[in-house]
Amino acid sequence: MRRTASERLAARRKFGMLVGTIGVALLLASCTGQPEPATQQGEGMHRLYLVMWIIALVLFVGVEIAIWGFPLAFRRRRGDNELPAQSHGNNVLEFVWTAIPAVIVITLFALSWQQINKVQAKEPVPDREIKVIGKQWAWSFDYGNGVTVVGENATKNSAGFANEPVPPRLVVPVGQNIEFKLQSDDVIHSFYIPATLYKLDVVPGQQNAFQVTFTKTSEDQPAHGVYSAGAFQGACAELCGTQHAQMLFEVEVVSPEQFDTWLRGKQAEANRSAGGAATATTTTAASQ
Amino acid sequence: MATTEVRPEVAVGGVEVRQPYRATVLDWLTTTDHKKIAIMYFVTSVVFLCVGGTFAGLVRTQLMQSGERFMDGDTYNQVMTMHALVMVFLFLMPMIAAIGNYVVPLQLGxxxxxxxxVNALSFWLVPLGGILMLSGFLVKGGAASVGWYINPPLSNSQFAPGNGVNVALAGLAILGASTTLGSINFIVTILKLRAPGMTMMRMPLFCWNMFVTSLLAVFSLPVLTAGFAMLWIDRNLGANFFNPQAGGDPILYQHIFWFFGHPEVYILLLPIMGVVSELIPVFSRKPAFGYKAFVFATLAIGALGTMVWAHHMFTTGAINVSFFAATSLLIAVPTGVKMFSWTATMWRGKVKWTTAMLFAIGFLSQFLIGGITGVFLGSGSIDFSVHDTYYVVGHFHYVLVAAALFGVMGASYYWFPKMTGRLLNEKVGKVQWVIMFVGTNMTFMAQQILGIKGMPRRIETYYVPAWNTLNLVSTIGAYLIGLGLLMWIINMLVARKRGPIAGDDPWDANTLEWATTSPPPYYNFDALPPIRSERPLFDLKHPAEGAEDAAESAEREHAGAH
Structure with a gap:
């Protein structure tokens, strides 16, 4: 059964639309994929992301239509051996399609520049400073005055495979400007909390720090694998050796009152252990 | 009838030449013929593609599900590192050398x-460097497991004490020397050996792209080799260039690496853009739309490509993000010009949907995705969230696999007949295209989405079950790509002996390589047509069409010469 030319064309159109729909659906999925921002800085980034995403979608759809549509519309028919018109170019058109992307990228740069400045901005005196120490392969968090949360070192089983990690829990108050000071004494790590839409490398020999203000608590976060409920995920984002993948942590964002209660508890614990045994180092168990 | 029965390999001059087996082997081992060297580059590159592809399969198998227990962390890191090094330095770089070696002298006449x-030396350094690099799997401590940037301090003698990193550095230095020599060769060939009448602005676009690529390689590779040498000295002689504990600076290494590393992307991509710029005009039966704009866009990409390296370091906290965001975003402009030129070339053409053309269109379609996602990364601010996640992995695989590998496929379907005298099977090619198109988009779109969700890259496993589905999609896609590549290799092996005879000019093409026999004799051309435009063969076949241009440019040439 041979199909007529118009049926074939219709089938091709249908196929084209199917491919297009799948492409757009995949792109849409990637749009909604960004974690909901949990910080002031992250909200601006998320808005910029959406703006860029819409521009990108329009360009993507337009250019894909040209990429697939032109060769389909102008395909060579069987037996047609005539040459098409030999056009070598068009200066006006070429100028226009140089100018349009130029305007778009300059606009994007202006928007992006504001966000870069915002996320890199620092208050002279933050509400709270937390020192983040990355090492092969665990995170620990130092709140000052001997209050620390120390992650358990990643371990392997007898076959050489990694055991499931126990992410240490970084507790921070909502609504306060927090400065994370990053420190590493071995290799480069990267301190990454997806919900902040930000990360910064932890570079040995370099004082890296950034400030964020969380805008919501983490109480509604569901559990995800080794991450327990009620906390945002955190991970090392820079390859740092064999157990890089196990170098996880989680971030519990609580109200300032809850935070103060928690900190007082940790302080008492720290004082007890400091007073109890002078020889003991500052290592405390991970707060779970 | 008689001509089609002659085996192409003996058709040259009508004289059958039969050599004893040993003489053939000796001939290949000692040849300085650019076509034979190109074929050896090609075969080497495909062999390493199989090696690197196997590594990719292992990586994707490991990541198919959360908590997968297929390889331990150290093995995974070795395989992941060697996958990258093999694919970049032993598959794509030699593949570009292969296409360039075969096509550039022929296109220039x-x-x-x-x-x-020197060309023969460049080639023989590749298997040497490759074997040295892969020998890491045999030394104590295993192959390099520190990622392909080989960033210190992770790669210094304290944290990577084995010999794997040493042999990788030595192999890479040899491969760097190979590419530097090869690039100088291309530059001199293009500047000095063009046929009479072929001005720079009548040079085929592929040669232009090879020219800019070679300039970039000469400009950036020695810097990388110096960086590797410093790291090697750090590791073995304790120089502390990059050791923060002794006042060295690990960020300095990253500057050196990416000063090469970003131009490297264009070193790999420009020749592929050149390939596509040959295929689209030929199969649309129109000249490239805006030849001059295209040349300037290529030069602009080359120039800008040297000024953007630190966008790989936005999250180090040690660079000016805004400056490098600005230069990075600017690259979108010449890249956009190229994209518009390609699509406009197809507009009002008479497009032949050959397999080669299908791969060229696939290149455009997927390079667009790689390009757009690159703008997000280059913007600086969005990069803070997706840097070092699977978004980056998805992005650069869109550029280097979904786009560059598709360009390589297009090039092979287009030039294989010239190299062997026989056509590849078009039907198998189209099925292969569908499988690979579906495969690449499954693999790398899934990775981009995972990255936006926050899955870090270079992890041997993950503990978030919510990422399982997308990772499974990505893994199935990767297997499909492997299947497509297998079909491609089988297609070539079969067609080499049994494919239909191609003839001199199977595609009704425009450039000089099609003005000689397939395969060409060792001296390439008996005679060259006059060269009055970037399409000398087209002018020869369609004197009426090209007359106006030819008269015009002949006049200009006349005026310029006297």
């Missing part, structure tokens, strides 16, 4: 490269 013996 030259008899060979400028320095044929």
């Amino acid at each position: 030259a008899t060979d490269m400028a320095f044929p013996k």
Whole structure:
């Protein structure tokens, strides 16, 4: 059964639309994929992301239509051996399609520049400073005055495979400007909390720090694998050796009152252990 | 009838030449013929593609599900690192050398490269460097497991004490020397060996792209080799260039690496853009739309490509993000010009949907995705969230696999008949295209989405079950790509002996390589047509169409010469 030319064309159109729909659906999925921002800085980034995403979608759809549509519309028919018109170019058109992307990228740069400045901005005196120490392969968090949360070192089983990690829990108050000071004494790590839409490398020999203000608590976060409920995920984002993948942590964002209660508890614990045994180092168990 | 029965390999001059087996082997081992060297580059590159592809399969198998227990962390890191090094330095770089070596002298109407013996040396350094690099799997402590940037301090003698990193550095230095020599060869060939009448602005676009690529390689590779040498000295002689505990600076290494590393992307991509710029005009039966704009866009990409390296370091906290965001975003402009030129070339053409053309269109379609996602990364601010996640992995695989590998496929379907005298099977090619198109988009779109969700890259496993589905999609896609590549290799092996005879000019093409026999004799051309535009063969076949241009440019040439 041979199909007529118009049926074939219709089938091709249908196929084209199917491919297009799948492409757009995949792109849409990637749009909604960004974690909901949990910080002031992250909200601006998320808005910029959406703006860029819409521009990108329009360009993507337009250019894909040209990429697939032109060769389909102008395909060579069987037996047609005539040459098409030999056009070598068009200066006006070429100028226009140089100018349009130029305007778009300059606009994007202006928007992006504001966000870069915002996320890199620092208050002279933050509400709270937390020192983040990355090492092969665990995170620990130092709140000052001997209050620390120390992650358990990643371990392997007898076959050489990694055991499931126990992410240490970084507790921070909502609504306060927090400065994370990053420190590493071995290799480069990267301190990454997806919900902040930000990360910064932890570079040995370099004082890296950034400030964020969380805008919501983490109480509604569901559990995800080794991450327990009620906390945002955190991970090392820079390859740092064999157990890089196990170098996880989680971030519990609580109200300032809850935070103060928690900190007082940790302080008492720290004082007890400091007073109890002078020889003991500052290592405390991970707060779970 | 008689001509089609002659085996192409003996058709040259109508004289059948039969050599004993040993003489053939000796001939290949000692050849300085650019075409034979190109074929050896090609075969080497495909062999390493199989090696690197196997590594990719292992990586994707490991990541198919959360908590997968297929390889331990150290093995995974070795395989992941060697996958990257093999694919970049042993598959794509030699593949570009292969296409360039075969096509550039022929398109220029030259008899060979400028320095044929250096050319042979460039080639033989590749298997040497490759074997040295892969020998890491045999040394104590295993192959390099520190990622392909080989960033210190992770790669210094304290944290990577084994010999794997040492042999990788030595192999990479040899491969760097190979590419530097090869690039100088291309530059001199293009500047000095063009046929009479072929001005720079009548040079085929592929040669232009090879020219800019070679300039970039000469500009950036020695810097990388110096960086590797410093790291090697750090590791073995305790120089502390990059050791923060002794006042060295690990960020300095990253500057050196990416000063090469970003131009490297264009070193790999420009020749592929050149390939596509040959295929689209030929199969649309129109000249490239805006030849001059295209040349300037290529030069602009080359120039800008050297000024953007630190966008790989936005999250180090040690660079000016805004400056490098600005230069990075600017690259979108010449890249956009190229994209518009390609699509406009197809507009009002008479497009032949050959397999080669299908791969060229696939290149455009997927390079667009790689390009757009690159704008997000280059913007600086969005990069803070997706840097070092699977978004980046998805992005650069869109550029280097979904786009560059598709360009390589297009090039092979287009030039294989010239190299062997026989056509590849078009039907198998189209099925292969569908499988690979579906495969690449499954693999790398899934990775981009995972990255936006926050899955870090270079992890041997993950503990978030919510990422399982997308990772499974990505893994299935990767297997599909492997299947497509297998079909491609089988297609070539079969067609080499049994494919239909191609003839001199199976695609009704425009450039000089199609003005000689397939395969060409060792001296390439008996005679060259007059060269009055970037399409000398087209002008020869369609004197009426090209007349106006030819008269015009002949006049200009006349005026310029006197």
